[in-house]
Amino acid sequence: MSAKPIHIVGGGLAGSEAAWQAAEAGVPVILHEMRPVRGTDAHKTEGLAELVCSNSFRSDDAQTNAVGLLHAEMRLAGSLIMSSGDANQVPAGGALAVDRDCFSNAVTARLEAHPLITIVREEVTGLPPADWDQAIIATGPLTAPALAEAIAAGTSSDALAFFDAIAPIVHFESIDMNTCWFQSRYDKVGPGGTGKDYINCPMDKEQYEAFVQALMDGQKTEFKQWEGTPYFDGCLPIEVMAERGPETLRHGPMKPMGLTNEHNPTVKAYAVVQLRQDNALGTLYNMVGFQTKLKHGEQVRIFRMIPGLENAEFARLGGLHRNTYLNSPTLLDPTLQLRSRPGLRFAGQITGCEGYVESAAIGLLAGRFAAAERLGRPMTPPPATTAFGALLNHITSGHIVSDDEPGKRSFQPMNVNFGLFPEIEAPKVDGKRLRGKEKTVAKKKAMTGRALADCRVWLGLATAAQAAE
Ligand SMILES: Cc1cc2nc3c(=O)[nH]c(=O)nc-3n(C[C@H](O)[C@H](O)[C@H](O)COP(=O)(O)OP(=O)(O)OC[C@H]3O[C@@H](n4cnc5c(N)ncnc54)[C@H](O)[C@@H]3O)c2cc1C
Numbered sequence: 001m002s003a004k005p006i007h008i009v010g011g012g013l014a015g016s017e018a019a020w021q022a023a024e025a026g027v028p029v030i031l032h033e034m035r036p037v038r039g040t041d042a043h044k045t046e047g048l049a050e051l052v053c054s055n056s057f058r059s060d061d062a063q064t065n066a067v068g069l070l071h072a073e074m075r076l077a078g079s080l081i082m083s084s085g086d087a088n089q090v091p092a093g094g095a096l097a098v099d100r101d102c103f104s105n106a107v108t109a110r111l112e113a114h115p116l117i118t119i120v121r122e123e124v125t126g127l128p129p130a131d132w133d134q135a136i137i138a139t140g141p142l143t144a145p146a147l148a149e150a151i152a153a154g155t156s157s158d159a160l161a162f163f164d165a166i167a168p169i170v171h172f173e174s175i176d177m178n179t180c181w182f183q184s185r186y187d188k189v190g191p192g193g194t195g196k197d198y199i200n201c202p203m204d205k206e207q208y209e210a211f212v213q214a215l216m217d218g219q220k221t222e223f224k225q226w227e228g229t230p231y232f233d234g235c236l237p238i239e240v241m242a243e244r245g246p247e248t249l250r251h252g253p254m255k256p257m258g259l260t261n262e263h264n265p266t267v268k269a270y271a272v273v274q275l276r277q278d279n280a281l282g283t284l285y286n287m288v289g290f291q292t293k294l295k296h297g298e299q300v301r302i303f304r305m306i307p308g309l310e311n312a313e314f315a316r317l318g319g320l321h322r323n324t325y326l327n328s329p330t331l332l333d334p335t336l337q338l339r340s341r342p343g344l345r346f347a348g349q350i351t352g353c354e355g356y357v358e359s360a361a362i363g364l365l366a367g368r369f370a371a372a373e374r375l376g377r378p379m380t381p382p383p384a385t386t387a388f389g390a391l392l393n394h395i396t397s398g399h400i401v402s403d404d405e406p407g408k409r410s411f412q413p414m415n416v417n418f419g420l421f422p423e424i425e426a427p428k429v430d431g432k433r434l435r436g437k438e439k440t441v442a443k444k445k446a447m448t449g450r451a452l453a454d455c456r457v458w459l460g461l462a463t464a465a466q467a468a469e
Contacts, residue, residue, distance in 0.1 A: 014348025014363030021367030047104035202269035253289025
């Protein structure tokens with residue numbers, strides 16, 4: 001065992017899990033948490049792994065839900081966050097919800113009691129010093145300003161976003177391609193493109209006017225006090241653009257120029273909504289220019305008015321909130337290590353995942369990678385077919401970087417979802433292809449079965465031969 005510790009900055013969901021994983025692997029850990037010396041705009045206690053808002057870890061269904069699958073994989077990996085969550089559950093139907101104080105107390109107590117973990121209550125104000133040769137920064141979306149500035153300076157000026165406008169992301173298979181068509185504006189091929197890079201949804205005048213009215217009438221979320229920052233990159237929410245005049249959107253993100261509807265080439269669309277491929281697998285598409293602060297239920301209702309999106313399933317809905325995250329696909333290697341500074345890893349929401357469970361999962365991976373490196377063991381990233389691997393790939397490599405909106409960063413935080421997994425055929429039943437909902441459920445079950453089998457092999461809990469049985 002090495003006596004040299006791994007330093008972890010931030011004792012939130014990710015930092016707590018990373019500390020646990022590294023210590024359980026036999027490596028000493030020093031965990032630096034600034035609360036209660038310095039607070040954040042959202043945390044209220046000095047407990048580790050405090051849940052700042054909802055008390056839900058979302059669905060616990062490991063067969064047909066991607067976050068439920070992530071729960072299952074984390075349990076297999078001996079997760080502190082999951083075992084403390086399981087021990088402090090409150091009734092919540094199919095979801096795993098927890099008593100937030102008991103949960104945080106349990107995580108704190110187990111970390112404090114671990115013989116290899118030392119907790120230091122202090123703010124870290126700069127990048128880890130050189131003698132912290134193995135370190136993990138897990139300071140979350142509300143990273144204290146001095147450290148955030150040091151990270152920005154130590155990476156590149158656009159490395160951190162301080163205010164975030166996110167547009168919805170749609171599952172490709174839920175888009176009606178009998179209404180929509182693939183085409184880039186003016187058939188431009190551009191670098192790495194084909195001339196057919198966008199999905200286009202056409203609107204006639206009546207549809208456009210009804211849509212603009214719905215945007216203006218839709219219920220919006222109110223900004224919280226800590227959200228008093230100007231719009232990121234000057235990109236306005238669509239409902240704010242709609243309020244500026246009925247034609248604004250038609251001359252902005254919904255302009256119909258340079259596009260011909262292949263299903264109806266003689267009729268020019270009055271307005272067009274464009275979606276751009278969001279991941280390398282081509283299973284997810286984001287709505288271009290559709291950042292919004294409409295309430296989530298309203299987004300689903302109003303965006304399903306768009307021709308071709310009547311049955312859209314959303315992998316993520318739009319929103320505007322303060323966030324601090326790295327441009328990870330550029331900056332991090334597949335083991336979450338800063339390419340420009342080996343030995344320094346990032347974990348949690350600051351890497352560009354979203355949510356308590358996802359943040360903890362990335363903490364789990366960072367803790368394991370750092371411990372393996374310290375112990376001189378091989379660091380094999382989890383297979384892409386697992387929820388761990390799907391999420392890690394989104395952060396470090398799977399995302400497609402768009403270069404057609406200069407100055408705007410396309411990598412956006414995301415929850416785990418099935419669109420991040422490699423495709424799988426839905427199994428046939430009695431030799432017959434399934435359809436509709438049955439097919440969707442069968443496909444999800446096939447994906448989760450494959451994921452859990454591959455995860456067991458990755459964790460050394462089963463051999464490949466056993467997993468194939
Ligand atoms: C207002 C708000 C509401 C949210 N609501 C939800 C929700 O309902 N459900 C959900 O799933 N996700 C929610 N999220 C996202 C949530 O933050 C993440 O899911 C999760 O908490 C991120 O985990 P993390 O470990 O990356 O960061 P955190 O859990 O925030 O942990 C980061 C830790 O680092 C510490 N820290 C920061 N800077 C320093 C420093 N310089 N030195 C030392 N310590 C430092 C902080 O005190 C904190 O303890 C919300 C986020 C915000 C900001």
